[in-house]
Each structure stands twice: as C-alpha cells, then as structure tokens.
C-alpha cells in the first residue's frame with residue numbers, strides 16, 4: 145500500500161486476493177505458461193478477421209460504429225439461435241443477450257438472481273473467476289464435491305433436504321460447468337443434468353450453466369444441456385473466447401425473457417461492442433465453422449496427448465489425473481505431502497508456470513496436492529520442455545518420485 149492510498153477505505157467487496165486469469169498473465173518467454181487458460185495463438189483465424197473487419201465496414205458502414213439496442217447484432221444472434229439445438233436447446237430472440245465476454249454474463253446473471261448475503265452453491269473445485277464474482281457480490285458460497293461424472297448430485301440433494309427440514313436458507317443459485325469443467329476437465333453426465341434440473345424446479349433455485357468449453361469436444365458428440373431439461377430455471381452461458389478469440393470479448397446468455405430483460409439493466413457498459421459483433425457476424429456467415437472447430441479440436445487433442453505422454457513418461461505413477469475428452473486443462477494430483485503452492489516457486493525458477501490447486505477451492509487446504517496445467521496454449525515442443533521443468537521443480541521440492 146502506498147502513502148496516498150493507505151488512509152482510504154476501499155470497498156469491502158474488494159477481495160483480498162492476488163490477480164488471476166488474463167489480468168495476471170505476463171510475457172516471460174523463458175517460462176512455459178501452463179498457467180494460462182489461453183487458446184493456441186495459431187488457432188486464431190487472423191485472415192478471416194481481417195476480411196470480416198473490411199466487410200463489416202464496407203457493408204454496414206456507420207451502422208457498425210453506432211450505439212444500438214436489442215439482444216445483439218443480427219448475424220451473431222442468428223448464429224446462436226441456429227447453433228443451440230446441438231445442445232438440445234431452443235432459444236428465441238427474446239431469450240438471448242450477447243455480452244462482453246461470458247464473465248460479464250455470469251456477473252450480470254448473479255446480480256439479477258441474488259442479493260447480498262444469499263447462498264450460492266458451487267462445485268469443488270470450481271472456476272476462480274466466478275468464485276471472485278460471487279465474493280464481490282457479497283454471497284455466501286458453499287461447495288460440493290465432484291467425481292468422474294461431475295457434481296455429486298446425491299450430496300447436493302441431501303443438503304437441500306436437510307436445509308428444508310431444518311428451516312435453513314436454500315441456495316438461490318447453483319453454478320455448474322457441465323463440459324470439461326475448469327479445472328478438472330470432467331463432464332457432467334446426462335442423468336445428473338436431468339436430476340439437477342429437477343432439483344432446481346423442486347427447491348426453487350436457478351442454475352448458472354457455464355458452458356465455455358462445449359465446442360472443444362474431441363469426440364464430436366454433443367449432449368443435452370441442463371437448460372434443455374428446465375429452461376425456466378437455468379441461465380445458460382457460453383462464449384466465443386475459446387472458439388474464435390478471447391480478445392474480441394464476446395459471450396452470450398440464454399435464459400427466460402424476463403431474466404434477460406433484467407440482465408440488461410445490470411449491463412455496466414450499456415451494450416456489447418457493435419463493431420466487434422458486426423465483424424464476427426461477417427465471419428460466421430462466410431467461414432466453415434464446423435471445419436474450424438474440427439481443426440481446433442485436432443490441434444488440441446494432439447497437445448493434450450503430448451502433455452499426457454510426457455507426464456506419464458517423466459512422472460510414472462507418481463501423479464494421477466483423469467483424461468479429459470475436451471476443453472483446455474489437465475488437473476493433476478501429486479503424491480501425499482506435496483504442496484503445489486510451494487512447488488510453484490520452484491517451477492517458475494525451472495521455467496514453467498501452472499495454477500496451484502488452492503485457487504479453485506473455497507479453502508486453500510483442499511487444493512494443496514493439485515495443479516491445473518493448460519495444454520492448449522503451448523506448442524508440442526514447449527509442452528515437452530514445460531513438463532521437464534515441472535519434473536525438475538518436483539524434485540527440488542522433494543516430491544516423492
């Protein structure tokens with residue numbers, strides 16, 4: 145704290161936590177950044193963006209640069225409407241809102257659905273971005289374990305029953321990442337999706353379904369969203385960040401039209417960049433989107449496999465992880481006694497970064513043996529270098545080999 149700020153009482157909503165996510169990214173070429181949840185730069189369709197920016201200005205002219213209202217620009221909204229049936233969903237114009245990244249949609253939906261002091265339930269581990277949004281919104285957060293089929297719904301149901309029986313507060317909101325969960329990479333089974341939808345209807349809470357990674361699906365199969373089982377109790381959120389580029393900051397929400405109308409009132413920037421939407425609209429019209437997704441998934445599958453092969457070769461049975469069928473991350477568990485926060489200091493010296501597990505839990509103690517490794521950003525040679533550096537770091541911090 146410096147002399148100017150030390151007397152000032154900052155908002156109590158400010159979490160007393162270090163920067164995370166993109167805000168925390170720095171460019172240190174000697175460090176292999178497994179910490180970043182970033183797409184591969186090679187995956188960005190740069191030429192298509194160039195052409196689309198030109199077309200947007202040529203065809204839309206000043207309209208692409210003007211203020212506007214409504215759910216979002218026509219071509220982007222039409223694409224969302226056409227794409228959602230893949231997740232077993234239907235969405236009309238009044239149920240859609242294009243937002244400045246999906247993180248904004250998460251924050252806006254949270255403000256619409258909760259008041260300070262309300263209870264929200266999350267998976268354990270869960271995405272730190274949303275946890276921080278919940279903290280700044282003054283919510284009480286409780287977490288529930290996941291297993292290899294995703295959120296343990298039976299435990300959640302038991303907690304709901306107990307709360308009701310004891311006259312305790314029920315949650316207003318449940319936050320779930322159904323596909324390739326960040327950080328665990330686990331996908332929620334269809335049976336559990338159905339069950340969660342039933343519970344939301346029965347116990348009268350909303351589900352915030354964050355489907356950021358749905359298209360990054362190495363098997364090519366799509367399964368129904370939670371929204372498809374209870375559209376009146378789910379806010380479905382997704383993003384162009386992982387499939388086109390995060391720098392364009394475009395995400396969207398699908399929900400009941402009343403929720404969408406209320407969300408518009410909480411939109412801090414008034415509207416989502418019209419120009420960016422026009423550019424993306426032009427692109428989506430012209431590009432073969434399925435072929436683009438196929439290319440991305442082929443690239444990411446190879447990177448995932450290289451990271452897995454290297455981890456197994458170097459660490460043997462010393463570490464464990466589930467093999468994710470898509471998404472960005474491997475969630476690695478180190479042997480008993482290892483503290484990944486301590487290991488991170490050594491890792492940075494050895495030339496690799498990762499996110500230590502404590503960032504994904506409400507209490508840091510739960511995550512001490514875990515590390516989230518992103519396999520999408522680095523190319524194969526960098527992945528190999530990074531895993532070697534990780535191994536060196538594990539030796540330096542006396543991780544049992």
Ligand SMILES: Cc1ncc(COP(=O)(O)O)c(C=O)c1O
Pocket residue numbers: 181244245246247248271273321326354356382383384385390393394395
């Ligand atoms: C699960 C999840 N949800 C939301 C986001 C935020 O994405 P956006 O760039 O659309 O704000 C991320 C980004 O990493 C994420 O991993």
